[in-house]
């Protein structure tokens with residue numbers, strides 16, 4: 486089943502076209518990586534999918550719904566969860582509270598019931614806690630559930646952010662540079678985590694610069710350069726694609 490599809494999606498910032506006429510799709514259960522040199526338009530593409538930006542042109546279809554003028558919180562509720570390139574955890578909250586915050590978009594109790602802790606709200610609070618603990622256990626974070634999230638080492642913070650995104654119960658999970666700033670061992674661990682999440686039935690779109698990680702996890706790779714989609718294919722096809730190699734080498738990077 487096709488989870489997400491974009492047609493001719495374009496985003497211009499004044500005269501700069503950050504994303505240009507991009508056709509893209511992801512099927513249920515896939516891990517797709519979105520790669521490209523710095524400034525290629527990858528994060529802008531995520532921001533279009535998650536309603537942070539509205540496309541200048543083109544359309545985005547999530548399941549059977551066109552995302553037109555949808556707000557980020559509405560898109561989270563529809564089933565797209567994400568992490569950010571620069572980690573954005575709630576600074577005064579524990580690991581558990583951060584993850585519980587992700588679950589609240591799935592709760593039904595009204596503010597009155599929540600404030601006065603009426604039985605329906607209390608029941609829901611218990612359910613939120615239980616579900617959050619389950620996610621922490623799944624990502625091996627339960628033992629640090631009471632730590633203040635932002636005081637943790639970087640690798641753990643990234644994992645907590647993923648846990649919070651999973652708590653929104655996404656049908657599509659977007660990970661923006663999940664291994665940025667990590668050492669080789671942590672990157673390997675992250676590779677295992679991403680695979681484990683997919684094996685649980687999630688569909689994942691990843692932006693990542695680390696080619697070893699990209700090659701190790703992706704079913705398919707889509708490449709952007711100056712906002713244009715320049716290639717799409719299996720990891721081994723992309724690795725040998727001349728346009729891709731040129732895009733990276735031309736900018737001093739390495740494919």
Ligand SMILES: Nc1ncnc2c1ncn2[C@@H]1O[C@H](COP(=O)(O)OP(=O)(O)OP(=O)(O)O)[C@@H](O)[C@H]1O
Pocket residue numbers: 498501502503521522523524525526527528529530570
């Ligand atoms: N809000 C904005 N206003 C103006 N220009 C922007 C804005 N956001 C992004 N851009 C520009 O759009 C282009 C694409 O940026 P984007 O951050 O999407 O690239 P990227 O592929 O994610 O890069 P990186 O790998 O370095 O994170 C860049 O030239 C960037 O400077």
